[in-house]
Amino acid sequence: MQHDSVQQSAGGESRRSFIRRTATATAAVAAVNMFKTPVYGQTQAPSTGRVIGANDRIAVGFVGVGPQGMLHVNKMKQNADKNNVALAAVCDLWEKRREAAKAVMGDCKTYDDYRKMLENKEIDAVLCATVDHWHAQISIDSMKAGKHIYVEKPMSRYLPEAFEVWDTVKTTGKVFQVGSQGCSDAKWHKCAELIKAGSLGPLVLGQGSYMRNSPAGEWNYTIDPDLKAGGVKWDEWLGPNIKTRADFSADHFFRWRKYYPYCAGLLGDLFPHRLHPLVLATGNPEFPSRVVAVGTKAIHTDKNTPGTQERDCPECLTLVAEFPSGYSLMVCSSSVNEYGLPDVIRGHYATLLIGGANVDLKPEAKFSEEIDPESFKNLLPVEDIGEHESNWISCIRSGKQPNANIDLAVRVQTIVSLGEMSDRLGIACHYDEKTRTVMDGTGKKVDPVTYGTLKPS
Numbered sequence: 001m002q003h004d005s006v007q008q009s010a011g012g013e014s015r016r017s018f019i020r021r022t023a024t025a026t027a028a029v030a031a032v033n034m035f036k037t038p039v040y041g042q043t044q045a046p047s048t049g050r051v052i053g054a055n056d057r058i059a060v061g062f063v064g065v066g067p068q069g070m071l072h073v074n075k076m077k078q079n080a081d082k083n084n085v086a087l088a089a090v091c092d093l094w095e096k097r098r099e100a101a102k103a104v105m106g107d108c109k110t111y112d113d114y115r116k117m118l119e120n121k122e123i124d125a126v127l128c129a130t131v132d133h134w135h136a137q138i139s140i141d142s143m144k145a146g147k148h149i150y151v152e153k154p155m156s157r158y159l160p161e162a163f164e165v166w167d168t169v170k171t172t173g174k175v176f177q178v179g180s181q182g183c184s185d186a187k188w189h190k191c192a193e194l195i196k197a198g199s200l201g202p203l204v205l206g207q208g209s210y211m212r213n214s215p216a217g218e219w220n221y222t223i224d225p226d227l228k229a230g231g232v233k234w235d236e237w238l239g240p241n242i243k244t245r246a247d248f249s250a251d252h253f254f255r256w257r258k259y260y261p262y263c264a265g266l267l268g269d270l271f272p273h274r275l276h277p278l279v280l281a282t283g284n285p286e287f288p289s290r291v292v293a294v295g296t297k298a299i300h301t302d303k304n305t306p307g308t309q310e311r312d313c314p315e316c317l318t319l320v321a322e323f324p325s326g327y328s329l330m331v332c333s334s335s336v337n338e339y340g341l342p343d344v345i346r347g348h349y350a351t352l353l354i355g356g357a358n359v360d361l362k363p364e365a366k367f368s369e370e371i372d373p374e375s376f377k378n379l380l381p382v383e384d385i386g387e388h389e390s391n392w393i394s395c396i397r398s399g400k401q402p403n404a405n406i407d408l409a410v411r412v413q414t415i416v417s418l419g420e421m422s423d424r425l426g427i428a429c430h431y432d433e434k435t436r437t438v439m440d441g442t443g444k445k446v447d448p449v450t451y452g453t454l455k456p457s
Helices: 002-009 015-034 067-078 096-106 113-119 132-144 157-174 188-197 234-238 250-254 271-280 383-399 406-425
Strands: 057-064 087-090 109-111 125-128 146-153 176-181 203-213 289-294 316-322 329-335 341-348 351-354 358-363 375-378 429-433 437-439
Touching: 015 329, 057 067, 057 113, 067 087, 067 096, 067 125, 067 383, 087 096, 087 113, 109 113, 125 132, 125 383, 132 146, 132 157, 146 383, 157 406, 176 383, 176 406, 176 437, 188 271, 188 351, 188 358, 203 429, 271 329, 271 341, 271 375, 271 406, 289 406, 316 406, 351 429, 406 429
Parallel strands: 057 087, 057 125, 087 109, 125 146, 146 176, 203 329
Antiparallel strands: 203 341, 289 316, 289 429, 316 329, 341 351, 351 358, 358 375, 429 437
């Protein structure tokens, strides 16, 4: 009876057409209403730094050249001709890493203070791959110095500084890319296209995971015996914000992702790889309205690596985020089991099954006569750091939004930060995007966690 009334109210229009038309209209309205805050590019002041023409070579400086930073150096050099870039400068607090990077980059300038590098007017863009607690400040300082910025995920250690980065992007007009390379994978953009077209109807539930099994403890990287006390400026590595200030520790220097003062663990390192693409795939990224996370640390894998400390962060964590539209997203991550959840986005009319380079649209049984199944195979490009870097470089030239732009990044960072608060404080975090206010389940305001709020930090 309900189906008949729908058809009649549509003036004889077929149910298939009605579903398509109303779903598309709903998606369009939601997209308009979502960005009540200014969209990237609409409130930007004239940027500092030189104007880059389509054929100009872009000079890139690198801050932080540990293993992840060197991956960027090698990828950027590999694609230097294609991207028309020059690897112009490198900054790291450890001389051994600076020299190793220079050996790969060739003729370049070296620095042990990123602020000195930013004074170099020949540098157009900065790629930051430092410890997480430096991400926000280096991003802000780089943009204020007239440089475009690619910053590794997460965009910041805590939520308040994420909004400082957001505000700086808006006022400087620089091109900001967060290093979640899955956002340059074509399948997520195909998902967004299908969802915005109304193929799924109202979104219901998404899921994904990033799973590993590390019996010797995730992030217990090899400690280079060449690093001695005095080999780096330890106070500079800690920075001005860290409150739990350990004496020089090679364990902390190489294995910092385990420890809360520098990183949120799984939430900071692995969750962004799933959250950015899954949120992008909705076609209408939202701030969360509620986040709940539960972490466990029961396996104690660090005991299998002699000489290291027990990690602060969980070995397994599950997060559920609810959005104002009614959509929910469940993501989990583990360092003690590698069997993960498939990437799935469920709508009222149909479901997207996402894997490899493929996206499959599967209609719900109740709507199988109105929605056709579809399969999209071999979608290119696939996830690749080089592709993600190239997207950033091309947007510096065109002025377009990169795939992991600031508006996506700040929404994902809100999910990450509220997830950390939920797990560490044992509460459900409710969020009001208009006032940037966090509340518990009783409506009581909770100050966002930042440096010094919790121990250790």
